[in-house]
Amino acid sequence: MFRSSAPRTAAALSACALLLSSCGGGGSASMSTLNLGLTDAPVSGVSKLWIQFTGVEVKPAGGNAIDFMFSPEKGFDLLSLQGGTTATFLNDTAIPAGQYQWVRLMVDTKPGASYVMDSTGQHDLTIPSGAETGLKLIQGFTMPVGGVASFTVDFVLSKSLIAPQGLSPDYLLKPVLRLLDNTQVGTISGTFMASTLSAQSNCGTRPPVVYVYTGAGVQADDIYNPPTGTTDMDPASSAEPLTTATAALNSMNDYAYSMAFLPAGTYTVAFTCDPDDPTVDEDTLTPDPIHFKIYPQAVAVTTNMTTTVNF
Known part of the structure; x- marks a missing residue:
């Protein structure tokens, strides 16, 4: 599902501008195709780290943020996404071409939606910024006119997952994320x-x-x-x-x-x-x-x- 975060009237006007001619005028806005994946750098001491997402939000420069909501929600065991393995957030998704300022991964904040499993069992995973801002990557990127851009979010778990003494046996996530252009990376x-x-x-x-x-x-x-x-x-x-x-x-x-x-x-x-x-x-x-x-x-x-x- 594709929606603008602007009020409904503005969203409707924006949507009309994106269509070829269905709103009356003959012009069309320039579009691009976005692919967005997820990968992980491993962490020791846990056997599963499950995070559930409700959607992805991207912010055009000078424009309103655009939401892509998941129905149903998408959940991933991050420990299975290593060594070049990826999961898909967005696949061949049409968005306006141009400059973008950030990407936000919208976390499912329902109790138990995200959790960690270790040798002692299943434990809650607290994401302090989850309810307010999700997991936000303030990193610009460009969507080419009439072209395709593919990016991967690298979740650096070894820097992100901690087990504070006051929270034991539960875990805290202080996310360290990288947004990578798939055409500019190696192994x-x-x-x-x-x-x-x-x-x-x-x-x-x-x-x-x-x-x-x-x-x-x-x-x-x-x-x-x-x-x-x-x-x-x-x-x-x-x-x-x-x-x-x-x-x-x-x-x-x-x-x-x-x-x-x-x-x-x-x-x-x-x-x-x-x-x-x-x-x-x-x-x-x-x-x-x-x-x-x-x-x-x-x-x-x-x-x-x-x-x-x-x-």
Whole structure:
């Protein structure tokens, strides 16, 4: 269902302008086709993370927001959307061409609509901004006249999902989202040698987690989601990862990973098997409990290509 957020009269006038000639005049507004998908970077410690959505809203520059309501609602287990797997929000959806300012994922706020499952059972998932603003990506994009634009929302769960002590055993979602143009992204993938893993702490009991940082020569840092009103005080030479991926055993019984939807560019790649709690800034502890193994060369990602990084 397509609707404008403007009052009904204005919406009706806008709708007439979008039709070829059904409202009397002979002109037509320029249209475009939007595809919008959803993917996820994995998170450890949970077996399912279900979020239910009621629709998507996009905001044209200088115009009223446009809603696309789902009937019925669309729900996804985000943990199933990894390694390049996507779910569909919008498929071949006609919208006016032009510049857009933001995308909003409208969350179903009914009790129990979104939840987390871990080793102790099913728990509520609180999304503080869900009722007021949904999950909003303030990131501009362009819809070409008479063309098709395909985007993917990358849900970086490793930065987003936390389990505050005061909320236990329930979870809190502080969403970190990226809007990616599917024509401008590539993939990093690779495997691990047993000798590499044996030299790293905790790799005998935990799978390796790969961290990707924007730029070359970045000092690998842990994930830290500071409390509201505070900031991460790490030095400029270090940076939180753009995204992460947890490796899994493949058919050859080797650990392997794949990280899709990376914008073309240069990256620093590292891994660790040490646990990373997003509510704790581990590198401020003595000794630092997280030990990273950094890939020795800068890694270049090319559009529509896969770059191999083996450890």
